[in-house]
Amino acid sequence: MTTAEARTREAPATAQPARRTGMRAGRVAVALVLPLLAIVAWQVAVWVASPREWILPSPAAVAQAGWDARDRLWFHAQWTVLIAVIGLALAVAIGAGLAYLIARSRVAWLALYPWVIVSQVIPLVALAPLLVLWFPPFVAIVLLAVLMSIFPVVVAGVDGLRGTDPDLVRAARGLGASEGWTWAHVRVPAALPRLFTGIRMAAVFVVSGAVVGELVASDRGLGALTRLSAGQFETAVTFAGVALLALIGLALFGAVALAERMALPWTRRATRRSS
Amino acid sequence: MNLLWVMPAKGVDVPHGHDIRVSGARLALGDDPPVDVLGGVDLRAPVGEVTAIVGPSGCGKSTLLDAIAGLIPLDAGTADAGHDVALMPQRDALLPWLCLEENVALGARLSGMPARDARDAATRALQRLGLAGFARHYPHALSGGMRQRGALARTLLSGRSTWLLDEPFGALDALTRSEMHAVLRQLHAQEGPTILLVTHDIAEAVALAARVLVAGPRPMRIVHQVPVDPDDAAGTGRAVLDALRAAGAVA
Numbered sequence: 397m398t399t400a401e402a403r404t405r406e407a408p409a410t411a412q413p414a415r416r417t418g419m420r421a422g423r424v425a426v427a428l429v430l431p432l433l434a435i436v437a438w439q440v441a442v443w444v445a446s447p448r449e450w451i452l453p454s455p456a457a458v459a460q461a462g463w464d465a466r467d468r469l470w471f472h473a474q475w476t477v478l479i480a481v482i483g484l485a486l487a488v489a490i491g492a493g494l495a496y497l498i499a500r501s502r503v504a505w506l507a508l509y510p511w512v513i514v515s516q517v518i519p520l521v522a523l524a525p526l527l528v529l530w531f532p533p534f535v536a537i538v539l540l541a542v543l544m545s546i547f548p549v550v551v552a553g554v555d556g557l558r559g560t561d562p563d564l565v566r567a568a569r570g571l572g573a574s575e576g577w578t579w580a581h582v583r584v585p586a587a588l589p590r591l592f593t594g595i596r597m598a599a600v601f602v603v604s605g606a607v608v609g610e611l612v613a614s615d616r617g618l619g620a621l622t623r624l625s626a627g628q629f630e631t632a633v634t635f636a637g638v639a640l641l642a643l644i645g646l647a648l649f650g651a652v653a654l655a656e657r658m659a660l661p662w663t664r665r666a667t668r669r670s671s
Numbered sequence: 672m673n674l675l676w677v678m679p680a681k682g683v684d685v686p687h688g689h690d691i692r693v694s695g696a697r698l699a700l701g702d703d704p705p706v707d708v709l710g711g712v713d714l715r716a717p718v719g720e721v722t723a724i725v726g727p728s729g730c731g732k733s734t735l736l737d738a739i740a741g742l743i744p745l746d747a748g749t750a751d752a753g754h755d756v757a758l759m760p761q762r763d764a765l766l767p768w769l770c771l772e773e774n775v776a777l778g779a780r781l782s783g784m785p786a787r788d789a790r791d792a793a794t795r796a797l798q799r800l801g802l803a804g805f806a807r808h809y810p811h812a813l814s815g816g817m818r819q820r821g822a823l824a825r826t827l828l829s830g831r832s833t834w835l836l837d838e839p840f841g842a843l844d845a846l847t848r849s850e851m852h853a854v855l856r857q858l859h860a861q862e863g864p865t866i867l868l869v870t871h872d873i874a875e876a877v878a879l880a881a882r883v884l885v886a887g888p889r890p891m892r893i894v895h896q897v898p899v900d901p902d903d904a905a906g907t908g909r910a911v912l913d914a915l916r917a918a919g920a921v922a
């Protein structure tokens with residue numbers, strides 16, 4: 397029986413890689429249909445309606461302007477990436493800490509959790525001018541990025557920590573594990589997949605936070621670039637900056653997903669098997 | 672299957688242990704309204720024996736095991752099995768983020784064995800249970816039978832002399848299940864733990880236990896006790912079924 401099982405278990409590992417690559421390329425192609433259609437429609441609309449370029453440049457004009465302004469874009473993009481990465485790191489560290497506190501302590505649950513939620517009802521964008529008033533620009537912008545991305549981390553963390561499979565807890569406690577051991581070795585690892593879902597969302601929000609901060613308070617960063625270029629009717633450059641922001645958000649999201657795959661190999665194989 | 676005894680002498684002392692004694696155990700769970708789950712449970716499971724509990728679904732068997740293991744306090748009465756208890760939950764409860772060997776080693780780690788020794792002990796226990804080739808596999812890459820065998824190996828490594836097994840083979844197919852019966856019988860013969868085995872399978876209870884306790888529907892009480900006659904499994908099974916019928920647990 398054991399050898400028969402061994403054979404079945406190992407079968408997935410030997411699936412033909414060529415076919416898998418082919419399927420992946422197919423999936424990417426399907427995913428690209430929509431944006432390509434949108435770009436084509438945009439280009440056609442510009443040909444047909446021929447608006448003035450500073451109102452709506454064509455995709456081709458945007459690409460050209462982006463290429464011509466690549467040094468400027470690169471200079472500003474570095475700054476935005478730096479702020480987004482610092483902001484995300486802080487959001488994850490503070491958010492996970494808060495989640496642990498809120499899930500673990502009833503007092504923290506009652507005293508903190510409602511306010512974490514209420515804090516999200518405030519339109520954080522409206523706080524930007526105040527933060528700029530109180531803090532040096534860099535600090536204000538990072539703070540805004542953290543505020544705009546911490547919420548999904550906290551909520552996902554709390555849900556993950558409170559939603560542990562009771563049988564896992566029972567298994568540990570039934571072997572004599574203490575409450576503290578069970579938190580560290582059962583509840584926390586069991587919460588990681590959900591926490592990562594929150595972090596992926598945070599990775600997207602943090603870029604928005606950084607941009608809002610830069611729009612208000614900075615001469616550097618892609619947020620500042622869009623403000624300045626739009627003010628000078630370099631609309632094509634503005635578009636290029638926005639496109640770059642989308643790419644940065646996507647890259648950050650992908651980086652988190654990659655970190656998740658490396659940190660949680662056990663979930664990766666579980667999903668592959670069940671899909 | 673050939674089980675080889677490969678535990679070091681220091682790993683597990685010869686189990687001496689302790690009868691499991693429960694008397695007048697009452698417990699209500701939940702708030703609005705509280706549900707009476709244990710309605711005055713009395714039982715004794717003699718040291719070194721396998722005692723089975725059969726009862727209808729939802730009657731409170733898992734709750735009773737939790738109380739015996741000291742995981743939840745009773746409202747009234749006592750449940751005592753000494754401090755030397757390992758509980759194995761109903762569904763397989765290997766931690767999904769640990770490989771099989773790490774999971775098994777947990778039993779020893781939680782009993783205070785240093786990490787290295789626990790790892791070695793786990794390796795030997797896996798060999799002993801026919802899982803040597805799967806030490807590095809994550810639980811989801813194992814079959815249900817292998818996971819339960821791993822969970823048994825972990826219970827074994829806990830070195831506890833009393834095992835509370837909550838429907839350990841409930842999710843397995845008939846073939847794997849009878850194979851697991853042989854594994855458990857052999858472990859019991861070699862280690863001599865006191866085992867309280869919850870099951871919904873009368874044949875399983877009769878095959879493994881020296882006596883079968885029959886529980887009535889919630890709130891749970893032990894309504895009957897059937898000693899197993901090894902020479903007349905069918906007769907014992909009928910007696911258990913009759914007791915369940917009399918308790919109103921089955922039609």
Ligand SMILES: Nc1ncnc2c1ncn2[C@@H]1O[C@H](COP(=O)(O)OP(=O)(O)OP(=O)(O)O)[C@@H](O)[C@H]1O
Pocket residue numbers: 700701702706708727728729730731732733734735761871889
């Ligand atoms: N926190 C709770 N609040 C209210 N009722 C509960 C609670 N926990 C368990 N119960 C009830 O207690 C009863 C006994 O549960 P338990 O899991 O001990 O039953 P069981 O005999 O092990 O069932 P099964 O055979 O399905 O495993 C169930 O009917 C369940 O609905």
Ligand SMILES: [Mg+2]
Pocket residue numbers: 732733734761837
């Ligand atoms: Mg149960």
